[in-house]
Amino acid sequence: MRKHLLTIALCAAATVAMGSFAYAGTTLESLGTRDNVRGWVDNTNLLEMYSEDGGEVLADLDGNVLTEKSYGRVGYDSKYGFLTVIVEPEDGVNGVGAVNLSGKEVVPCTYGEIDFENEHWIEAIVLNEATADQYDYQALLGDGYYLIDHVDFYYAGDDGSVTQAGSLARDQYLDSHAYGNYINIENRSDGSITAYDSTWTPVETPEPLKYVYDEAPGADDQVISFYENGQYGLKDAAGNVILPASFGSIYSFDGDYAKVVNRLESGEVYGLIDKTGTVVVPVEYEDIDRAFYGAATAENDYSGYAYNNYGYYAVVRDHKLGYVDESGTVTCDFTIAEDNCENNGASATYTDMGGAMHILAADGTDTDVSQYENVRAMYGGSGMYYSVTDADYNYGVIDWHGNVIVEVKYNEVELSGDGQYLLIQADYNSPYELLKLTYTPDNAPAQADAQDAGTSLAVAEDPDAAQDAAAEGSQDAPAEDAAAPAEAEGAADFSVVAGLIDSAITLANSDAAANKDAIISVLSNAADALAQSKPEVKTVIDSAITLMNSDSIDGASVATVLNSAKALLGV
Numbered sequence: 001m002r003k004h005l006l007t008i009a010l011c012a013a014a015t016v017a018m019g020s021f022a023y024a025g026t027t028l029e030s031l032g033t034r035d036n037v038r039g040w041v042d043n044t045n046l047l048e049m050y051s052e053d054g055g056e057v058l059a060d061l062d063g064n065v066l067t068e069k070s071y072g073r074v075g076y077d078s079k080y081g082f083l084t085v086i087v088e089p090e091d092g093v094n095g096v097g098a099v100n101l102s103g104k105e106v107v108p109c110t111y112g113e114i115d116f117e118n119e120h121w122i123e124a125i126v127l128n129e130a131t132a133d134q135y136d137y138q139a140l141l142g143d144g145y146y147l148i149d150h151v152d153f154y155y156a157g158d159d160g161s162v163t164q165a166g167s168l169a170r171d172q173y174l175d176s177h178a179y180g181n182y183i184n185i186e187n188r189s190d191g192s193i194t195a196y197d198s199t200w201t202p203v204e205t206p207e208p209l210k211y212v213y214d215e216a217p218g219a220d221d222q223v224i225s226f227y228e229n230g231q232y233g234l235k236d237a238a239g240n241v242i243l244p245a246s247f248g249s250i251y252s253f254d255g256d257y258a259k260v261v262n263r264l265e266s267g268e269v270y271g272l273i274d275k276t277g278t279v280v281v282p283v284e285y286e287d288i289d290r291a292f293y294g295a296a297t298a299e300n301d302y303s304g305y306a307y308n309n310y311g312y313y314a315v316v317r318d319h320k321l322g323y324v325d326e327s328g329t330v331t332c333d334f335t336i337a338e339d340n341c342e343n344n345g346a347s348a349t350y351t352d353m354g355g356a357m358h359i360l361a362a363d364g365t366d367t368d369v370s371q372y373e374n375v376r377a378m379y380g381g382s383g384m385y386y387s388v389t390d391a392d393y394n395y396g397v398i399d400w401h402g403n404v405i406v407e408v409k410y411n412e413v414e415l416s417g418d419g420q421y422l423l424i425q426a427d428y429n430s431p432y433e434l435l436k437l438t439y440t441p442d443n444a445p446a447q448a449d450a451q452d453a454g455t456s457l458a459v460a461e462d463p464d465a466a467q468d469a470a471a472e473g474s475q476d477a478p479a480e481d482a483a484a485p486a487e488a489e490g491a492a493d494f495s496v497v498a499g500l501i502d503s504a505i506t507l508a509n510s511d512a513a514a515n516k517d518a519i520i521s522v523l524s525n526a527a528d529a530l531a532q533s534k535p536e537v538k539t540v541i542d543s544a545i546t547l548m549n550s551d552s553i554d555g556a557s558v559a560t561v562l563n564s565a566k567a568l569l570g571v
Contacts, residue, residue, distance in 0.1 A: 026384075026405055027438045027499045028422070033431040034063050040423065041075035041083055042379075043296035043304065044101065045416035048074050058083070058103045061421065061434065066103025074099075079116035081302055082156075085109060093127050093146065106162035107154055112146060113137065117178035119301060120198070122154040122162070136170075148173065153183065155198045166200035177212045186212045223275050225250045232260075234277050243277030255300030257307045259288055272307060281313050282328050287338075289314035289321070291345035293377045296417035304417075309345030309382035310439070312362035321348055323362035332364040345383025347400040349375065359386065359400060367402035380419040384439060387413050397422070405437075440496050494534075494569050500526040501566045504544070505559045512548070512555030519558070520548050540565040 038048040038056065046066070047059040055070030067074070067085070072095075075083040082098050087109040089095030097109030098116075107114065112127030127137060127146040135145035148170040155165040174188035182203060184195050193209035194202050223234045226245065233245035248268075251259040253275065260271050262283050271283030281288055291314065294306025307313055312323045312331065320334035321341040341348040347361045356370035362383070369375050372388040375398075384400050388408055396408030406413060412425040412432075422435040504522045507515040527541040544561040547554065 025403060025440060026399055027440070027496070028405070029436040029438070031061065031421075031434040031436055033433050034423075035431045037423070037432045040414055040416050041078060043078045043302050043417040044075070044083070045418045045421055046075075046083075046101065058099065067099060068103070068105070071109075077114070077116070079302060080119040081298070082106070082116050082122065084114050093129060098122060098124075100160070100162070106156070111152070117176065117183065118180075120156050120181055121178040121183045122156065123176065124152045124154060126150050126152070153196075153200070155181075157198070165198060166196065175212050179215055182215075184209065184212045184214065223253070234273075243273065247283070254290065254305060254307065255303070272313060280308075280326065280328070281315060281324055285315040285317055286319070287316040289316060289338075289343045291343055291383060293344045293379055294382050295380050295419040302417070304379060306345065306382065310362070310384055312346045314343040314345075314348070314362075321360075323364075325362075332360065332362050336360060342377075343383070344377035345381070347383040349377070359402060361400040365401050369398070369402055372398075372408070378413075378415045378419075380415040380417045382419055385415060385419070385437075497526050497529055497537075498566055498569055501541070501562050501569070505562050508555040508558040508562070510555075512553045512558055516548055516553065520545055523548070523562075534569065537565050537568045540568060 034047060034049075036050040038050060040046070041048050041058065045061060047061070047063070049057050049059045049063070049065070051057045051065075051070035053070055055072055056074045057065045057070050058067045058074050059065050071085040071087055073084075073086040076086070077084045081101050083101070085097050085099050085105070087095045087097070089109075089112075094112045095109050096111050096114050097105060098107035098114050099105050107122055107124050110126070111124040113125040115123040115125070117123060126149040128149045130136075130145045130147040132143075132145055134147065136148045137146040138144065139146075150167055150169050151173045152164055153166045153168075154162050156162045168185065171189050172187055173185060174191075175186040177184045181198050182195050184193055186193055193212055193214065195205065195209060197203055223236060223242065225232050226235050226241075228245035231245035232247050232250045233241060234243035234250065236242050247260040248263045249261040250273070251261075256274050257272050257280065258275075260273050260279075260283055262269050262271075267286075269283055270285050270288050271279055272281035272288050273279055288307065290305050290307050291309055292304055294300060294304050294309050296302045296304050300306045308326075311326050313325075315322055315324055316338050317334045319338050321336055321338045321343060322330060322334040323332040323346075325331050336348070336350050341350045341360070347359050349357060349359055351357050352368075356368050357372075357375055359367045359369055359375070361367070369386075369388070373391050373393075374387075374389045376387050377383060378385045378387050378397070385405065386398050386400075388396050388398050390396075390408050394408050395410045395413045396404065397406040397413050399405055406422070406424060409426075410424050411427045411430070412423070414423045415421070416423075420437055422437055423432045424435065425432050500522050504519045504526075507519050507522075512519065523541050523545050527538045527545070530538040530541070540561060544558050544565065547558050547561065
C-alpha cells in the first residue's frame, strides 16, 4: 500500500436583492462582511479564518472562533463531520490531527496522516522517514518517503465522543475497511482479515473473512441485505424484513439511497431505494447517475456525492440523460447523449454541435450559456448554481435556468458545502461578503416561462436591470396564471412576496419616478399572488400602485404604504 501525502509538515441583515415573481427562484440576504476569511472549509458551512498570530482557526457563520487554538492549516481534508488540522511537527514529520465541526480537537496533532474511514472510525498514522527503496507514503511535493511506524484507531460514538480504541504496528496492518460500528483490518504478515467492534474486540464470524471489504454479521446499524431464492432484500437490525427479496443486486447505501438491479434478457436495469425499502426511482433505467456537486450534509455523510438534488434524480435511458422527480415522474425527457452530458445534480451541462455550452435543467429547461467565458457547477450547489466568468476573469453566479444571481463583476464567488451560503469578494483587498441563499421550490405563486428573469444582485445595484427584469416577468406571467398555483396550494409563498415588496421599497427609496414601471410591475405580480390568500394585503399593495400612478410620485409615501403591507403579511 503506497499512498501520496498531501502534506506531512506545515506547508510553507437586510435583503439585498429580490427577483421577478414569475418563477420559483432564489433570494439573497446579506449577512454582512467577514474579515480575515480565507474561505470555506471544504464540504462544510464553516469558515477558515486567519488568526492574530498568523495561523488559521475555524469559525462559524457569525465569525465566532470555534477552535481553542490556531493551527498552521485548518481543513485541507474533511469527511463525515471531521476536519484535519496541522501544526509544525516537532519531529519534522508528524503534525496532523483532527477536529469536529464544533472545533473540538478529537485527534491530537501527532500524526503524519489522518484517514477518515466513516462516521465512526478515524485512522491516525505515525510515520517515519524512509527511502525510495522501501516506503508506504510519498510526499506529493518533493522527495519525501515515509514508512508506517504504527496506526492508532479512534472510534466516534453516536454521542459525539471520540476515544482511541486500538493500535497496530506496521506488520499488523496493511489495509482496512470500516462499515458502521465495525472495521476490518488486513494483517500485513499473513494476509488474514479481522473485524473489530467499537471496543476493539475481534468479532466472531461463521467463517474466516476472505476480503477486507467483507461485512461481518450485524455490521449495519440500520439495514442489512439478505439473499433468498436467488434475490436480495433488506432487513432491519432486528432481523425484520423491510424489503422482500426481489432484486438481483442491492448496492451499498450512499447516504439514504442505494441502487438496485434487476437482470433481464435485454440487459440490466437499475432503480433506487431508500432505507425504508421504498422504491424511489423505478427499476427500469440503464443507470442512476449520482452527482458530484451535491450539498454536503449529514444525510449524505458530508459528501458532495448525492442522488437526490432538489428533489430530482438523474437517470439514463437509451444512452441519453434525463431526470425524474421524487414521485418517479419523468421531468426532463431523454434528448441529450449521456456521453455529452455532465450531470451536476438538478441540472447538467452539455455542448451543442455548434460548440455552445448549455445548461439542461431537471425540469426540462434548456438554456444556452455560451455568452460566458466559463461556466462551472459550484461545489455544494447541487446543479442549481453555477459560477460564470467573463473574458476579464470576473466572476458571477447564475442558476439552473441561466438567471443571474450575482452579477459578473467579482474577484471570487464560493458556495458553502451545504449550498445555503455564498461568499463573494469584490477584489483581492476587500473583505468577503456573506450571503444567505433561499431557493423557492415549484410551489411559488407564479409559474411562467423558465427563462424569465430571476433573482439578481443587479436588482438592488442597477435600477435599470430591475426594471427590465420586472417588465419581462410581467409580460410572461399573466395575472390569471400567477394566481393559479396559489389557489392549488391554498396559500402563496409569503417569503417570496415579501421579497418583492422589499425590492419595490428599495426602488422607491432610490428614485421612485425613474423606477415607476419596474415598481408597478413588481407590485402587480405581488398583488396578483395574494389575491386569493391575503386580499387585505393585496388592497394595501393596490394603494401603493395608485400612488405610483399619481402625477406627483412620493417615494417615501409609497415605501411607508409598502412597509404596512409587509407588516400585514407577517413575514
